[in-house]
Amino acid sequence: xxxxxxxxxxxxxxxxxxxxxxxxxxxxxxxxxxxxxxxxxxxxxxxxxxxxxxxxxxxxxxxxxxxxxxxxxxxxxxxxxxxxxxxxxxxxxxx
Amino acid sequence: xxxxxxxxxxxxxxxxxxxxxxxxxxxxxxxxxxxxxxxxxxxxxxxxxxxxxxxxxxxxxxxxxxxxxxxxxxxxxxxxxxxxxxxxxxxxxxxxxxxxxxxxxxxxxxxxxxxxxxxxxxxxxxxxxxxxxxxxxxxxxxxxxxxxxxxxxxxxxxxxxxxxxxxxxxxxxxxxxxxx
Numbered sequence: 001x002x003x004x005x006x007x008x009x010x011x012x013x014x015x016x017x018x019x020x021x022x023x024x025x026x027x028x029x030x031x032x033x034x035x036x037x038x039x040x041x042x043x044x045x046x047x048x049x050x051x052x053x054x055x056x057x058x059x060x061x062x063x064x065x066x067x068x069x070x071x072x073x074x075x076x077x078x079x080x081x082x083x084x085x086x087x088x089x090x091x092x093x094x095x
Numbered sequence: 096x097x098x099x100x101x102x103x104x105x106x107x108x109x110x111x112x113x114x115x116x117x118x119x120x121x122x123x124x125x126x127x128x129x130x131x132x133x134x135x136x137x138x139x140x141x142x143x144x145x146x147x148x149x150x151x152x153x154x155x156x157x158x159x160x161x162x163x164x165x166x167x168x169x170x171x172x173x174x175x176x177x178x179x180x181x182x183x184x185x186x187x188x189x190x191x192x193x194x195x196x197x198x199x200x201x202x203x204x205x206x207x208x209x210x211x212x213x214x215x216x217x218x219x220x221x222x223x224x225x226x227x228x229x230x231x232x233x234x235x236x237x238x239x240x241x242x243x244x245x246x247x248x249x250x251x252x253x254x255x256x257x258x259x260x261x262x263x264x265x266x267x268x269x270x271x272x273x274x275x
Contacts, residue, residue, distance in 0.1 A: 029148030031184050033253045034274055036221035056186060056220050059150070082116045086148040 019094040020050065021065040025076055026089040030056055035085070042083050046071060096121075096274045103129050103243055103266035104207075104235065109139065117143040123161045129264070130238040131203055135174055137163030144179075152185035165199035172200025189213035189227060207235035213249065225251035231260070231268075240264040 030036060036054040039061055043052040048069040053062045061080070065071055077087045096119075100107040105128040111121030123139040126132065139161040147154040157180040165174035175198045182191035191211045198204050213229035227249035234242055245268055247260025254275070260268035 027148075028150055029146070029153040031153050031186050033221040033225065033251055035153075037254050037274070054221060057218070084116055084143070084146055084148075088150075 020067045021063075021070045022093045022095050023063040023065070023071065023076065024091045024093075025061045025063070025080065025087050026059055027061050027080055028059065028086040028088055030054065030059060030061075030085060032056075038083050039080065039085070042079050046075075046079070096272065098270075098272040100268075100270045102245065102260075102268040102270070103240070103262045103264055104233065104238065105129070111139070111141060123163075129240060129266075130235075131167055133199055133202055134166040135161075135163065135176070135197075135199070136166075137161030137174065137176070152183060152188075154181075154183045156181050165202055167199070167202045170202060172202050174199045186218050187215050189215075189229065203237060205235065205237035207233065207237070209233050221253065223252075225249075227251065229258075229260075 030039070036056060039054055040052050043049045043061070043063055048065050048071050049063055050066045051064040054060075055062070063071060063076070073090050076090060080087050096111045096113070098107075098109045105126050107123070107125045109121060109123050111119040113119040119141040121139050121141070123135070123137050125135045127135070139159060141157060141159045143155060143157055145156045158177065159180065160177040162173070162175045165172045176195065178193055178195035180191060180193045182189070189211065192208070194206070194208045196206055209231060211229055211231045213227045215225065215227050217226070219225045229247050229249055231245040231247060232242070233245070243262050243264050245260045245262040247258050247268055249256065249258045254273060256272040258268065258270040262268060
């Protein structure tokens with residue numbers, strides 16, 4: 001029984017470690033191509049970011065991290081703040 | 096960013112490097128037309144003074160200032176200019192107002208102001224071609240034509256901007272901008 005439990009814990013730990021994050025940040029102030037391109041460039045230079053997508057219509061910046069890596073909320077807010085925008089919400093999903 | 100404006104006020108070339116999120120330093124060249132044909136060459140310093148990030152739009156106040164040399168009919172003079180640009184932009188609407196003060200030594204001292212209103216006939220995402228229909232109104236008492244209206248069309252694709260218009264004093268406007 002203990003052996004099984006240990007196996008499950010190790011498996012869950014490894015799975016979590018290799019999962020990537022999909023983070024959706026809702027952002028105020030994004031209205032044009034200059035905004036979107038600037039935001040994309042900002043996140044693409046971050047080592048933990050695999051891909052980024054900007055959706056002007058829904059005011060969303062979607063960040064996909066590399067497997068086993070993440071980017072925390074405070075860093076996302078700081079990067080978007082430095083780019084000139086305000087974050088109103090962040091939703092995360094492991095994938 | 097590199098920007099060129101060719102309109103009834105003259106020909107402008109501006110090259111800027113944004114070195115902090117709110118400041119940019121660059122170089123500004125303008126050949127004035129429709130009045131004294133003054134050539135201005137100045138470094139320029141641009142500052143974002145205030146930004147409002149709203150759920151459906153963005154408002155800004157910028158200051159642009161330059162100090163350098165003005166050349167007119169063999170006469171070189173120190174020159175100084177400063178402008179404030181206030182704008183509000185949503186994905187559908189655009190409004191801006193810009194007062195500008197220019198001191199070209201003993202050649203000329205002038206004030207001019209520019210306002211713009213624009214509407215996007217369709218809402219495009221940023222990877223699509225964005226189109227704006229705009230009206231620009233200039234008031235520049237130092238020029239031959241004090242009030243000039245210019246209907247124009249703006250095309251915007253990613254970081255490329257292109258505008259073409261035709262002014263009430265019968266000049267073609269061609270502006271473009273590339274952001275690196």
